[in-house]
Amino acid sequence: MRLESRLVWPKRLHWEKYFRPQNIPEALKILEEFQGKARLLAGGTDLILQIRSRETQPRALVDITRIPGLDEIKLEDGAIRIGALVTHAQIAQSPMIREKAMALSEGASKLGSPQIRNLGTVAGNIVSGQPGADTTIPLLALDATVKVRSKQGERTVPLTEFFIDTGKTVVDSTREMMTEIFFPPLAEGESSVSLRLARRKALALPILTVSVVVSADMKQKKFNRIRIALGPVASTPFRPREAEQMLASASIADGMIKEAARKASEEANPRTSLLRGSEAYRREIIANLVERGIRKGIERLEVKHG
Amino acid sequence: MAKEKIQFEVNGKKVFLEVDPDELLIDVLRDHLGLKGTKAGCRAGECGACSVILNGRVVTSCLIPVMKADGGKITTVEGLEKDGELDPLQKAFVEKGAIQCGFCTPGMLLSAKNLLDQNPQPSIEEIKVAISGVLCRCTGYQKIIHAIHSASKTIPGNEV
DSSP: OOHHHHHTOOSOOOOSEEEOOSSHHHHHHHHHHTTTOEEEESSOTTHHHHHHTTSOOOSEEEEOTTSTTOSOEEEETTEEEEETTOBHHHHHHOHHHHHHOHHHHHHHHHSSOHHHHHHOBHHHHHHTTOTTOTTHHHHHHTTOEEEEEETTEEEEEEGGGTEEETTEESOOTTTOEEEEEEEOOOOTTEEEEEEEEESSSSSOOEEEEEEEEEEEETTTTEEEEEEEEEESSSSSOBOOHHHHHHHTTOBOOHHHHHHHHHHHHHHSOOOOBTTTBOHHHHHHHHHHHHHHHHHHHHHHHHHHTO | OOOEEEEEEETTEEEEEEEOTTOBHHHIIIIISOOTTSOOOOSSSSSOTTEEEETTEEEEGGGOBGGGGTTOEEEOGGGSOBTTBOOHHHHHHHHTTOOSSOSSHHHHHHHHHHHHHHOSSOOHHHHHHHTTTSOOSSSOSHHHHHHHHHHHTTSTTOOO
């Protein structure tokens, strides 16, 4: 938030109409009628601020929180499925997410504050398109896919193809709605971790968020494969593919892990920032946190296997 | 702009209201219902002064269009006192000196209330997380944490 926008922070906000559709087609119809001048509202933790700072000035709000069936976390057809209205608090409190997708549990439980976690949704966090979003980074490492509905029908988009630029995704939020996020639950021999560095533990944007999914054969002391997601280190949530490649089928050894973490830091593109520090500092902490994340992932596999 | 008719339960009482569709919960509580215990601070969801409990969860009322709360159940700081008797949390705040200027107190109390409702015997760490959404610039937090911890021990069944 820029200072100058805070200086004209209005008490009263304005929109003309407030709709509460009972189903998805009804919501999409209202979006269409308002031709780009209506916005979907779920948690509102981003949208209300954007209206206050006049970043967006919708004529109508479409409150989707009364649409039934979108607030569930379930394991169905071999995938963990998160409805569009599931909040960060629900994720953080879910024993299934803790067991089968720890990285997401850790990401959701560090986002914002209890108040923000009680309001904000995972779907909103993703669709806001921020490169360091606390639940986006673990979901990218967990290889998640999202379902998007429009009047033309439904499409599925893997998160790896979802982000275009900071604040910009393949979803046109003036006529489409994300309805579900799904990903495979972690299998035997897999673990996941999220680590976060911020100025303070609550209500601070991350300097860096790292999520790692490790798949390894602990008997052979070998990685099968590894997925790493980072943010914010580029204009979109980032996967350091070369670092991931280096560890595919590699033996679990200190030198190798360090080298891959160093590679991840080279692949990333952090810029010097007043909030997040110099480029050199940011590259150091990327290497550091990636290394720590991989080690922690291995530790978790060791614990599992006694 | 056409007014909308809504109703919700505030501190155990049903209220029926006519509101503009673009009003926020915080302003309806303060300006329509006179519940000024809910403080307006940053209006950006960052300071927690406007916290209320809505349908069993503590939330920042500055981020909630009032229409979204239609049909809901709300507790503000005014609702903590029962029949002239302060809530154990309020008593503990007074006894432990957990209040200085008082601006954050409603948000702290409701954050703590929401915690104890779900987890009657929290650890110090859990208390810190529970109040992490409310900023206090006077007390340094220690006395607030102690007050909540001591109130948790007064919940029946928790006496040690």
